Amino acid sequence: xxxxxxxxxxxxxxxxxxxxxxxxxxxxxxxxxxxxxxxxxxxxxxxxxxxxxxxxxxxxxxxxxxxxxxxxxxxxxxxxxxxxxxxxxxxxxxxxxxxxxxxxxxxxxxxxxxxxxxxxxxxxxxxxxxxxxxxxx
Numbered sequence: 001x002x003x004x005x006x007x008x009x010x011x012x013x014x015x016x017x018x019x020x021x022x023x024x025x026x027x028x029x030x031x032x033x034x035x036x037x038x039x040x041x042x043x044x045x046x047x048x049x050x051x052x053x054x055x056x057x058x059x060x061x062x063x064x065x066x067x068x069x070x071x072x073x074x075x076x077x078x079x080x081x082x083x084x085x086x087x088x089x090x091x092x093x094x095x096x097x098x099x100x101x102x103x104x105x106x107x108x109x110x111x112x113x114x115x116x117x118x119x120x121x122x123x124x125x126x127x128x129x130x131x132x133x134x135x136x137x
Contacts, residue, residue, distance in 0.1 A: 024120040027133070030110050038116060038129065045127055055131040056116065058109035063101040 028040035036047045110116070115133040120126075 026118050026120050026127070028116050028118055028127075028129075030112055030114040030116065033110060033112055036110070038118070038127070040118065040127075049125065049127055050118075051126060051128045052110075053128060053130050055107055056110050056129045057107065059106040061104040061106055063103060 026040050028038040028045070031037045031039050031044060036050060036052075038045045038050060110129075110132070117130045117133060118127040119130060121128065
């Protein structure tokens with residue numbers, strides 16, 4: 001019986017979480033990007049109420065240009081068989097080419113119309129914007 005009464009007391013204690021300590025998962029829709037505004041329910045949140053997570057910020061990985069990606073092409077002089085006018089020679093001088101790797105867009109920033117998941121905390125005074133809803137590009 002002691003275990004059951006402790007379980008009941010623990011459940012009663014858990015159900016009495018103060019309102020200011022509760023955290024809710026809510027959804028919203030981006031209505032403006034600059035300044036950032038997100039509408040959730042009947043209210044529109046401004047930047048002062050929003051904390052953006054990394055998945056909601058534009059993140060670009062820049063690929064540095066390195067000498068390791070530079071290589072040299074050399075095509076030796078070559079004589080071909082006659083093609084109607086007699087043998088002739090092709091010469092291509094040495095040249096260097098660089099393979100330019102593109103930057104990688106890891107995450108794009110928020111755009112108007114994006115639906116997002118947010119965590120409401122601090123008595124509803126702050127919203128942590130987690131990410132865009134899956135399937136929205």
